[in-house]
Amino acid sequence: MSIQKVAVIGSGVMGSGIAAQIANAGVPVVLLDIKPADGTNLAAKAVEKLLKTDPAPLMHPRNAKLITCGNMEDDLALLKDCDWIVEVVLEDLAVKHKTYEKIQAHRKAGSIVSSNTSTIPLHNLVEPFGDKLAPDFLITHFFNPPRYMRLLELVYSDKTKKDHVKAIRDFCDITLGKGVVVCHDTPGFIANRLGVYWLQVGLNEAVAMNVPIEIADAVMGKPVGIPKTGIFALVDLIGVDLIPHLAKSMLATLPEKDDYRKIYKDFPIIKGMIEAGYTGRKGKGGFYRLDPAKPKDKIKQALKLSVGNFGEESYGKPVDTKLPSVENGKKGLRAVLTADDIGGQYAKKVLLQVLHYAASLIPEIADNVQDADEAMRLGYNWKFGPFEMIDQLGAGFVNAEWKAMGKDIPPLMQKLGNQSFYKVEDGKKYFFGVDGKYHAIERPEGVLLLSDIKLNAKPVFKTGSAALWDVGQGVLCLEFTGKMNALDEQVFEVIHHAIKLIGDGKKDWKGLVVYNEASVFSAGANLGLAMFAMNIAMWPQIEALVEGGQRAYAALKFAPFPVVAAPSGMALGGGCEILLHADHVQAHAETYCGLVEVGVGLIPGWGGCKEMILRYRDKEIKNTKKMWFSPPYSPMTAIRQAFETIGTAKVAKSAADAKDIGYFRDTDGITMNRDRLLFDARKKVIELAANYTAPEKVKDIRLPGAGGKMALDMAVADLAKAGKATPYDVPVSAALANVLTGGKKGDWTNPMSEDDILALERAEFTILTRQEGTMARIEHMLEKGKPLRN
DSSP, X not given: OOOOOEEEEOOSHHHHHHHHHHHHTTOOEEEXXXXXXXXXXXXXXXXXXXXXXXXXXXXXXXXXXXXXEEETTTOGGGGGGOSEEEEOOOSOHHHHHHHHHHHHHHSOTTOEEEEOOSSSOHHHHHGGGGGGTGGGEEEEEEOSSTTTOOEEEEEOOTTSOHHHHHHHHHIIXXXXXXXXXXXXXXXXXXXXXXXXXXXXXXXXXXXXXXXXXXXXXXXXXXXXXXXXXXXXXXXXXXXXTHHHHHHHHHHHHSOTTOHHHHHOOOOHHHHHHHHTTOOBTTTTBSSEEEOTTSGGGTOEEEEOGGGOSOOGGGEEOOOOOOOHHHHGGGGOHHHHHTOSSHHHHHHHHHHHHHHHHHHHTTTTSOSSHHHHHHHHHHHSOOSSOHHHHHHHHOHHHHHHHHHHTTOOOOHXXXXXXXXXXXXXXXXXXXXXXXXXSEEEOOOOTTXXXXXXXXXXXXXXXXXXXXXXXXXXXXXXXXXXXXXGXXXXXXXXXXXXXXHHHHHTOSSOOOEEEEEOOSXXXXXXXXXXXXXXXXXXXXXXXXXXXXXXXXXXXHHHHTOSSOEEEEOOEEEETHHHHHHHTSXXXXXXXXXXXXXXXGGGTOOOOSSHHHHHHHHHHHHHHHHHTSOXXXXXXXXXXXXXXXXXXXXXXXXXXXXXXXXXXXXXXXXXXXXXXXXXXXXXXXXXXXXXXXXXXXXOOOOOEEEOTHHHXXXXXXXXXXXXXXXXXXXXXXXXXXXXXXXXXXXXXXXXXXXXXXXXXXXXXXXXXXXXXXXXXXXXXXHHHHHHSSOOOO
């Protein structure tokens, strides 16, 4: 079955977010809601809100045009064309049943119906409709916000048609980019069953042990592989008022002897916060707030749990969180839990309870430990799932600690003994099953992970900052490996080695993929190295770094084989420039790229200026069908576009946005599911290699020279006068303008080459590195992680 059109019933935050993600995938979607007495189109209002929300649920504003809005009285006929109908109405069984009655009366035969519920059992949802609905029904539980949270929990019954299960699984995986985890039909499924328990235990122990929330979050965050929000900042993010609702739904449906019932506590302080409007970030504050007496200073305050009841006076200055337990995160999970301080004691009490709960729930909530781990990684952004954590701590250690706490050893742990839940054998990863045997982890067709390849291979070549891997079918993969995947001479060394290796013909290499599996594709040049060289006036080393990058990137662009860049996450500065030099970009949909060098007082120095001139020039030629210095072409159009894009450090907010800006071509590809990115990129290399011809250097680039530079300088002067550009923006912009207009060689009658523009980039870049303003910006970025507006 092919899903070509979808309907979403319910246009609240979740329903409209699901509709937005479907539209992001290029699939038309119908969004319906109730019809209020005043006739307001609630669905249309929801779409208007989508366009204003930040972070944006839509990857591009134009995607909103794929959403058809209507109501549940006048527009139910729209359902007849939909292959999949998703119900996202109130968590009220009676309301859902009434909704299904309307859906049943208008949907086409064989269409799929699903619910986004996470609290109502599937059999209760379909019970009144019998076999008229059950074979077409599933639960598809998205996580909020649907664009950014990868987990989709899938629940189906033995009556659900198998081809429907496959259709939904494939659509959510390939088209929507979700990590689909099959769950059993139990309360909270996997992620919320474990996650809500974790939050409750975290609150319980912080109160019982009198642990300041700042310390609780500091140790229960990055040191244990959980996002830095930890527990209390996460509650602020999702909403303090959501906690009682989650507890209520769990307590209404969980088995009588479930451990959550035993540990649940209703704290008066939570009730007091909600009544006072302290519902988290969406309210006046939450466990954290900004000092209301000094709002402009943005002084953070933290709630003191020891007071018991909520009051404005309950907030105070955050305590110092520099503890051995927090620092021990670098040494591993056991080092955190065994640290002899309040943070270590807290982390130990919380995590050991959570791990025990998780181990006692398999196979009740999922078929295996792999699914449980995947759900927590994708749904709560944990770096490691609970069973991976047990492996890190060691089964023996965990069992001994549980016995000391008076807890029983769950049957699954008894079967495991002193083994681990995961093992690697003959280059393949296995998980320990509930049957007491190990089972190979099988990837879906079209999923190719570098982490899997590394289990059974060594790099073809490596340095301290990059590595080459054989990813099969005659394709090499260039992986950046430094901190934040920063780029330096050791990366360039690997690039040149790859070009030599593929080009020498000794092995039938077809081409190169530039790819890695870090959260940051590349943050650009190694600023720490650059700052060190600037501080000791090693100007030749800086010049060598710039020239080395230009040579390496040019070598990629003109290599006798195809180069496909496959970015995901941030690709900034030099990380964006390498994309500009590839034959093709196969980007993950969530790629955020930009030439941001002006933020550190520099300009793109590895060909970024040149490539943006060529991109905008070629686009203008295509649009006007004239040479770019012939009427009706406006000769400054491309230059102004490049100046604006680079001079404002414009960053694309998605791969689709990158196409609009010009960082990606219209012909570049977008992959929705990150796990499929390497496979798609490798496939593109093989496709391009069939009839590949390397591009030739462009030798006829016409730039405006002094007149064009004057126009750009005047524009910046006006911005500075209006307070929209800082004093140091002016010289940085002047250097950029000089490159983009061709310097002394610039003249509409004088053809310039790519090498001429590269020479200008080098010259202006190195001049800027000697300026105090640039040094101040770089130092501020390294210390604070954000630009200095000097």
